[in-house]
Amino acid sequence: MRTLAALHSILAFASSSLTDLSIRWPTWPEWKRVLFLQDYNTRVVMLGTMLLGLAAGMVGSFTLLRRRALMGDALSHATLPGVGLAFLIAPSLGLAEKSLPVLLTGAALSGIAGVVAILYVRNLTRLKEDAALGIVLSVFFGAGIAILSIAQQSVGHSAGLESFIYGKPASMIESDRLLIGCSGVLTLLIMGVLFKELTLLCFDEGFAASRGYPVLLLDLVLMGLVVIVTIIGLQAVGLVLMIALLVIPAAASRFWTQNLKQMILISAAIGGAGGFVGAAMSALFRNLPAGAMIVLVCSALFFISMMFGTERGLVVRSLRRRDLNRSVDHQHLLRGLFELQEIRGPKAGIPFSELQTLRSWSSYRLLKEIERCRRRGLVFRDSDQNLSLTSSGVVEASRLVHEHRLWELYLITHADVAPGRVDQSADAIEHVLEPELIAQLEELLLQRRRVQGIAPSPHPVDAEQAS
Amino acid sequence: MSGSITQPPDNSLPLSVRDLTVAWYRKPVIWDVGLDVSPGQLVGVIGPNGAGKSTFLKAIMDLVPRASGRIEIFGQSYKRSRHRVGYVPQRESVDWDFPVSVLDVVTMGLYGKIGWCMPVRRHHREAALRALERVGIGEFANRQISQLSGGQQQRTFLARALVQDADLYLMDEPFAAVDAATEKAIVQILREMKQAGKTAIVIHHDLHTVPEYFDSVVLLNMRVVASGPTDVVFTRDNLEKTYGGRLTLLDEATEAMRRRERTL
Numbered sequence: 001m002r003t004l005a006a007l008h009s010i011l012a013f014a015s016s017s018l019t020d021l022s023i024r025w026p027t028w029p030e031w032k033r034v035l036f037l038q039d040y041n042t043r044v045v046m047l048g049t050m051l052l053g054l055a056a057g058m059v060g061s062f063t064l065l066r067r068r069a070l071m072g073d074a075l076s077h078a079t080l081p082g083v084g085l086a087f088l089i090a091p092s093l094g095l096a097e098k099s100l101p102v103l104l105t106g107a108a109l110s111g112i113a114g115v116v117a118i119l120y121v122r123n124l125t126r127l128k129e130d131a132a133l134g135i136v137l138s139v140f141f142g143a144g145i146a147i148l149s150i151a152q153q154s155v156g157h158s159a160g161l162e163s164f165i166y167g168k169p170a171s172m173i174e175s176d177r178l179l180i181g182c183s184g185v186l187t188l189l190i191m192g193v194l195f196k197e198l199t200l201l202c203f204d205e206g207f208a209a210s211r212g213y214p215v216l217l218l219d220l221v222l223m224g225l226v227v228i229v230t231i232i233g234l235q236a237v238g239l240v241l242m243i244a245l246l247v248i249p250a251a252a253s254r255f256w257t258q259n260l261k262q263m264i265l266i267s268a269a270i271g272g273a274g275g276f277v278g279a280a281m282s283a284l285f286r287n288l289p290a291g292a293m294i295v296l297v298c299s300a301l302f303f304i305s306m307m308f309g310t311e312r313g314l315v316v317r318s319l320r321r322r323d324l325n326r327s328v329d330h331q332h333l334l335r336g337l338f339e340l341q342e343i344r345g346p347k348a349g350i351p352f353s354e355l356q357t358l359r360s361w362s363s364y365r366l367l368k369e370i371e372r373c374r375r376r377g378l379v380f381r382d383s384d385q386n387l388s389l390t391s392s393g394v395v396e397a398s399r400l401v402h403e404h405r406l407w408e409l410y411l412i413t414h415a416d417v418a419p420g421r422v423d424q425s426a427d428a429i430e431h432v433l434e435p436e437l438i439a440q441l442e443e444l445l446l447q448r449r450r451v452q453g454i455a456p457s458p459h460p461v462d463a464e465q466a467s
Numbered sequence: 468m469s470g471s472i473t474q475p476p477d478n479s480l481p482l483s484v485r486d487l488t489v490a491w492y493r494k495p496v497i498w499d500v501g502l503d504v505s506p507g508q509l510v511g512v513i514g515p516n517g518a519g520k521s522t523f524l525k526a527i528m529d530l531v532p533r534a535s536g537r538i539e540i541f542g543q544s545y546k547r548s549r550h551r552v553g554y555v556p557q558r559e560s561v562d563w564d565f566p567v568s569v570l571d572v573v574t575m576g577l578y579g580k581i582g583w584c585m586p587v588r589r590h591h592r593e594a595a596l597r598a599l600e601r602v603g604i605g606e607f608a609n610r611q612i613s614q615l616s617g618g619q620q621q622r623t624f625l626a627r628a629l630v631q632d633a634d635l636y637l638m639d640e641p642f643a644a645v646d647a648a649t650e651k652a653i654v655q656i657l658r659e660m661k662q663a664g665k666t667a668i669v670i671h672h673d674l675h676t677v678p679e680y681f682d683s684v685v686l687l688n689m690r691v692v693a694s695g696p697t698d699v700v701f702t703r704d705n706l707e708k709t710y711g712g713r714l715t716l717l718d719e720a721t722e723a724m725r726r727r728e729r730t731l
Binding site for chain 2: 065193194196197199200202203204206207209210211212213254257258259260263
């Protein structure tokens with residue numbers, strides 16, 4: 001397994017010969033070993049990255065809603081100088097230079113320094129937050145790179161350090177997973193206990209402050225959570241890709257739900273799945289770095305959410321739009337037929353061409369709608385292929401015409417719309433009328449005017465134009 | 468009513484402001500504001516855009532740092548009397564696409580009572596529901612806030628302040644771009660508050676309705692131009708002073724009418 005770990009590392013990528021880089025389809029025993037978590041080392045890595053994804057997904061939900069998504073990016077970049085400095089200082093403290101707790105402490109301290117720097121730049125100058133983020137992110141990252149190269153010269157090998165940039169989960173050992181596990185549980189605890197306060201902070205900062213909540217402190221707690229997640233993520237996905245785990249699962253979960261608790265759970269699930277599957281892919285396809293695989297798996301889940309999310313997915317939304325268009329066509333057709341037959345008499349069939357000139361609809365859409373109405377038994381064609389309403393069609397059309405005219409009446413009497421224009425305005429609005437609104441309209445208009453049955457049209461029904 | 472320095476503030480006053488100055492980057496936003504509000508009053512704060520009306524409310528609640536001045540609420544600092552103050556921020560100040568329900572937002576008004584780290588319990592939700600019913604949107608309690616109309620959003624914010632059962636209410640443009648029915652409902656609630664001896668300070672834009680809605684007004688344009696009972700202070704002369712004496716008054720009125728028309 002030591003060879004597997006070596007193959008995983010980006011440094012192997014840099015130093016090994018090209019022949020090592022071939023990516024081949026894994027054999028069945030390899031599949032089995034990874035998927036059934038038989039291999040100890042792979043198991044540590046996969047469960048570790050899964051925990052990381054879970055924690056990042058949860059914390060990311062809040063930072064996304066707080067509109068601080070990029071703060072995580074600045075923070076993770078700001079950890080690099082701390083890693084380098086810890087590496088340089090550790091020996092003088094009598095500790096192993098590559099001991100993980102030391103490196104992570106350095107990372108946490110410099111990450112916090114980065115966040116404080118952002119807040120200072122923003123509050124003391126009139127720069128906006130995005131500018132402050134950009135400055136601090138690049139300065140800290142630049143300083144980090146410089147310190148790393150110094151470390152490399154002075155010590156000669158800083159191989160372990162560079163893995164913090166791109167991540168190297170294969171180097172995870174049991175104690176790291178324990179660290180990740182504890183941090184994950186800690187994150188979960190803090191978020192559970194402060195759920196209500198963090199929600200208020202993200203929704204309405206001003207109101208929170210007016211109630212006496214220390215907004216700055218709550219923001220620092222949120223940033224502290226990001227620090228924890230980032231620190232444990234450094235090893236797995238690296239600081240460059242850490243932002244992906246903080247943003248992508250949270251953004252993806254928005255397509256599935258409108259409920260905050262569900263959003264956090266879904267986000268955690270997407271992050272966890274991304275971490276697990278990504279690490280598995282990296283274990284199966286040697287030479288594919290785990291950090292990149294985790295991010296790609298998350299992105300794939302994001303794409304699926306964007307398309308098929310039940311709340312805001314593109315497919316659902318286009319279906320809803322199609323339904324609305326259909327119901328608009330439906331109302332137009334039935335109303336057109338009804339009003340023409342109102343003039344010509346109920347027996348008069350209406351030719352298709354006449355219906356088509358009634359509105360600017362394509363003959364394709366009109367034909368489709370006629371077909372749908374015919375199947376539902378609302379419309380029939382007579383022997384001359386002319387169209388008429390069936391008796392159930394008349395019932396439905398009466399209702400639609402009634403609602404339409406009510407709305408027209410309302411626009412004329414209460415909104416001062418000229419009678420000549422009222423048909424159009426009514427058309428635009430009535431498709432969104434809800435039953436309770438119709439009832440209110442009836443109460444408002446019909447009682448006063450004592451109109452029975454279907455309200456008369458407030459403007460001349462333009463039969464001339466139609467014929 | 469104007470800011471006299473010699474007289475110590477009466478302890479029973481809901482709000483007493485002395486020499487309040489708030490500055491952003493050395494440019495004063497509100498300057499030397501003094502004001503006393505007696506209990507059971509509906510006070511309208513009127514002034515052009517950028518006159519510092521919102522800043523004034525925020526300064527009362529220590530939300531913006533003040534350059535000088537003293538503010539007392541029921542004779543105490545805001546920090547100590549916070550629980551007696553209800554705040555209705557501007558509707559546009561939050562993201563209404565946030566994934567919470569109407570009831571969740573209203574219970575936020577109770578978080579102070581519930582306390583840190585404690586969960587929201589059933590009787591809190593029931594109190595929130597009652598507040599929602601009071602503003603006439605009880606049936607929307609379980610809807611997501613993204614589905615609300617402008618008027619319903621405003622009522623939600625009002626319910627969140629009502630559920631606190633405060634004695635002094637600070638409202639930032641509760642009538643901005645709401646439908647006629649909502650406006651009526653809010654006015655009704657303001658009158659109920661008044662009858663219960665509560666005080667409300669309301670930033671308002673529609674000059675036509677000022678005499679109808681408010682007992683007293685504060686005309687604010689960086690400084691207090693005039694303040695006092697509406698029938699004394701709300702004069703053409705004072706309004707012209709407040710709005711710069713130009714035709715802005717007319718513009719303001721036209722704008723207000725257009726705004727109401729749009730919401731029909």
